[in-house]
Amino acid sequence: MKFITILGARPQFIKAAPVSRELRKRHTELIVHTGQHYDKNMSDIFFEELNIPKPDYNLEIGSSSHGKQTGRMLEKVEDILLTETPDYVLVYGDTNSTLAGALAACKLHIPVVHVEAGLRSFNKKMPEEINRIMTDHVSEYLFCPTKTAVKNLENENVDAKIINVGDVMYDAVEYNRQLAETQSRILENQQIKPGSYHLITVHRAENTDDPIKLSNILDAFAQIEEMKVWPLHPRTKNKISEYGLDLSSIPNLKIIEPVGYLDMLKMESNAKKILTDSGGVQKEAYFVQVPCVTMREQTEWVETLEDDANILVGTNTDEIVQAVIKEVEPSYKPYFGSADAAEKIVEQLT
Structure with missing residues (x-):
């Protein structure tokens, strides 16, 4: 066919x-x-x-x-x-x-x-x-x-x-995760110690196109004292500049250029927590078993919310901070299949 x-x-x-x-x-x-x-x-x-x-x-x-x-x-x-x-x-x-x-x-x-x-x-x-x-x-x-x-x-x-059939993204993560561990040098190149940082991604239009929401998010980052690493999306960077917001007042914030997929997997796998508004990053956090804080009002991936593996906080400054501080012990369950979704899809089509 x-x-x-x-x-x-x-x-x-x-x-x-x-x-x-x-x-x-x-x-x-x-x-x-x-x-x-x-x-x-x-x-x-x-x-x-x-x-x-x-x-x-x-x-x-x-x-x-x-x-x-x-x-x-x-x-x-x-x-x-x-x-x-x-x-x-x-x-x-x-x-x-x-x-x-x-x-x-x-x-x-x-x-x-x-x-x-x-x-x-x-x-x-x-x-x-x-x-x-x-x-x-x-x-x-x-x-x-x-x-x-x-x-x-x-x-x-x-x-x-x-x-x-399960999640093809899980297939991709499992296929590429070991590759990322052996090939990516992002932590060494950026002089970042594994387990010492929170990883940030912010790109969704509902957050970046609203100066109040974006300001609330940055205020939360300013109150989080631990190390934060942010591969800053160009569009988000432009919006921060357009709204006259200031990143220099945020302590222990390391801004880096956007990274490739293997580098991102390496950074996700070695983070303390992940702060994101991305649907894909929420799932990747679950797959690599790193607690996630999602800066959105809803998520399509409701399974990740169990046991606070992923905490939904919107853009409320206090809620973001409290979710980052909160100690969690998630139990990650096989909601997304067994990393064989691609085989099942092709078998059904054949």
């Missing part, structure tokens, strides 16, 4: 890698990179280090408004599907690329396979939530990472084949 996989952001390539490796043992796969997120690290070395298949098509769409970006993707993806005539189209997660790929395929009557289906934050102000819902409702196969995701789809009476 012939498959076309539609991807648009670096995390999607990492999630798709385990599936692609399994898929190509039995079938033909072409990868379309929409170029939704430009990343200078998306070079040959990125694909070679992580053993990720390189894209067959790069649409170079780039950043734009949601409507314009999705529309341009739809047009270009449709042309490729008409030319290549695949048996199935695979999409991942909840980006505009996910939705555009799903819509282009279903309008051409090509069955859509949605990996990481069924997630819900129940907040429709998030564009990702709209993308997830619409993609799930036009897909033929819905591969879910958790039992909760299956229940969400059943509650919506989605007409598709719904299968809990």
